[in-house]
Amino acid sequence: MSVETSRARASVITNIIGEIVQQCAVRGHVVTDTLVAFMVKAVVLDPRNGFNVDQTLTKQDVQKLEELCLDKLMDQCSPSLDTIKMQMYFDMNYTSRREFLEEVHRMAESRPSAVSREITDSRVKTQEESDALYRKIVTYIQLRSGMGSPTDGNALHEAAAALQSVFPQAELGAFMVLLKRDKEKQLNELTMIVTGVRLFNKAGKKGGEETDLRELMPAALHEVLPVTSKSVENELSVSQTVAWKYTALLEKLDRDSRDVPVVLLKQALYNVRQHEVFLKMLLSDACLCAKHVEILQTELSSQMKLLKETVQSQTAVLTTKVFPLFRSLSQLWSGLQDEAELLNILNNILHNLRPFVASQANMFSEAYLDGLLEASEVKTDDQRMMESSDECIVPAEMKTQEWLLPETTASFNELPLQYNGVCGYTLVNRDGLLLPGNPHIGVLQHKEKLYVFSSKEAAMKFASSPDEFIAEVAEKAKHSPELIQLLKLHQELSCVSPYSEIQPGESLSVKPATRCESGTQTDVHPVETNIVKSYEWSEWELRRKAIKLADIRTKMTHSVQTDMSHMRRENVSQTWLPKNAACQSKRDGESNVPKPQVYLAGLRGQRDGRVVKIDLTRPVDE
Structure with missing residues (x-):
């Protein structure tokens, strides 16, 4: 295209x-x-x-x-x-814990940004301006710490008293000469120390009595911590109960169909099953928050005890000892605030999901469902798991497929299952019915994907022709588009992206990107397929050839060719140079004579003196 x-x-x-x-x-x-x-x-x-x-x-x-x-x-x-x-809302508003906390930190930093800018950009000339700047620093600390409202007079008074003990107003002059970056750094440092001082003072109000940690927790955490998990659990229980009733009713209607809107019942089942999936994610995050709160409370208690032992009844303590403890208290307090904000976000998502399940509740009331079910048994997911737990795949029976069993697979309960753990065979064979798969029967590994089933029979039939069933599941999702997100079929239907990635102007036919595992390897010593004999790496040799070529340009070549010499090869001849010859006698003979030595006496000291010549050569016969 x-x-x-x-x-x-x-x-x-x-x-x-x-x-x-x-x-x-x-x-x-x-x-x-x-x-x-x-x-x-x-x-x-x-x-x-x-x-x-x-x-x-x-x-x-x-x-x-x-x-x-x-x-x-x-x-x-x-x-x-x-x-x-509901899927679109959740996909747009829910993210990982790390990204939630990053957003909370951004909001906490942006809240006092205007006051911080006024403090770092101010120029103090008079005493009134100095007092106003000090009050702004107190307001900034109050906003940043979150220990009370900035309009609360008592909270501001406590913050001002704590700040005065670690940063008197007389030190504003040294603060004003700092660079803007250093001012912001010192403001954050003061916020942490002042927050730690206020927490310590709050814990010491009862004198020698043991401080209740709940009094030191943020007020928002008191409100949402006991409520969020219970609210999610209650709604999850309601959704699961309704889903089990829908499942039992659809199973009954397969055998005894009446004038019942089966299509709407299946849509309602998909609705509550999707709500159940989202509630389980929220409950997991809420439980994780509760664990973090418990850990932070324990650390806060130990740090507070250590600080009390350090200070005790001393009138003066080195700042190098207590300031790190105050910072540690402030960090733990900020961690508790983060958990409170995160729980508040989860609570808001929980509240906003409720309208999306209202239509099916209004359409099929509990009395209506109970009337259709009559005396039929409503099985829970756990009961279905227990009934099929005795069935187990024997890999020897299906040697053409690869099976994962709990006895032979590490981290078996954490396997990434296809279709969100739903049995694909039941979905196809029973016209869209959702039944949870039981991994303990056996997990089929087909083309690097894992499939679970509600019974051994379903597993055997699916494994006999998996590609056909996978294609049928995709066709079911085309008829019911909510199944694309519920069963996580974005790879099978590549033209449908997750809601957060949908662009309004993208084409309808987006071809799937074909991906596969690939690798390359090079030989240690590759063989050259084209070796250029005339290649020269020496710069001086290249210069010599260039000079030679430049000299040849001024020459003219004459040649003559005859009919007999046309297209004949050149004849060459080669001669062997004679080798060096030498002879050697059996014994070397030689003679040695004495070295002549003559001494002249009387050469110095006398102008007309007589020179005496003395022969000092040794005799030959010696």
Whole structure:
């Protein structure tokens, strides 16, 4: 597909989404571009609607697409639409604990940013300006520490008294000559020390009595800690009970079908199952927060005891001893505040999920479900697990497939299961019924993905032709788009992205990116396939050749060729140079004579003196 074609299709889709959003607004419904973009893709993917994503949409196709999307978006009693909205809300607002805490820290730092800017940019000239600046520092510390409201007079008085003990107003002059970066650093340092001092003072109000840690905890933590986990557990219990009833009713209707809206019952089942998945994630985070709070409380108690032992009844203590303890108290207090904010976020998400399960509750009341169930047994997920726990796959029976068993697999309970732990065979064979799989039966590993099943029979049949069942599950998801998120089928349906990644203008037909494991290896000593004999690495040799070529340019070559010499090879001859010859006698003979030595006497001291010559050569016969 060319770039121009892709841009044209993206422009068409953008116009369709804009038109649908406008039509919904005219009819009194406010919808987001993300919701409309997902709905457009879901309608196009549904084979019952007859769209072809590989062809350009005609005017009639666009009109039909808009009408179908509007009908789905305007449905007032649609558990399917509520499930999609719930998935979209959760995907947009929920993230990891680390990212939640990063956002909490950003908000905490931005809250006193205006006061911090006024402090670091101020220029003090008079006593009134100095007093105003000191009050601003107290306000900044109060905002940053979170120990009370900045409008609370008692809290401000406590902060001012603690600040005065570690940073008197007389030291403002030294503070003002600092650079802006150093001022901000000192403000944060003062905030931590003052917070630690206030916590210590608050703990010491009872004199020698043991301080109750709950009095030192942030007020927000007192409110949300005991409430959040219980609220999530209660709602999770309600959702699970309703899901078990829907499952039992759908199983019964397979055998005895009446005039019951089976399609709406399945949509309601998907709705409460998705709500259950989200509640389990919130409950896991809430329990983790409770554990962190308990750890922080223990550390806070030990640090407070250590600080009391350090200070005791002394009138003066070295700052190098107590200031690190004050900072440690402040950090633990900030950790408790972070947990309180995180619990508050989880509580808000829990509250905002409730409207998305209201339609199915209004449509199928408990009395209505109980009347349809009559005397049928409602099994819990744990009961279904217990019933199938005796069944176990014997790998020798299915040698063509690879099975993971709890006895032979490490971290068996932490395996990333496909379809969110739902049995794929039951989903296909029983027309969309969701039953949880039991990993203890055996986990099928097929193409690096793991599948669980509700019974041994389901596992054997799925393993006999897994690719066909995987394709059937994807087809079921095209009919019920809420299953894409519930069963985590974004890889199987690559053209449908998670809600947080959907772009309103992207094309309908996004080809999946083919990925595979690959590797490369080079030989230790590769063999050269093309060796250039004339290659020269020496710079001086290259210069010599260049000079030679430059000299050849001034020469002229004459040559003559005859018919006989045409296309004949050149003849060459080679001669062998004579080798060096030498002879040697048996014994070397030699003679030695004495070295002549002559001494001349009388050469010095006398002008007319007589020179005497003395022969000192040794005789030959010696």
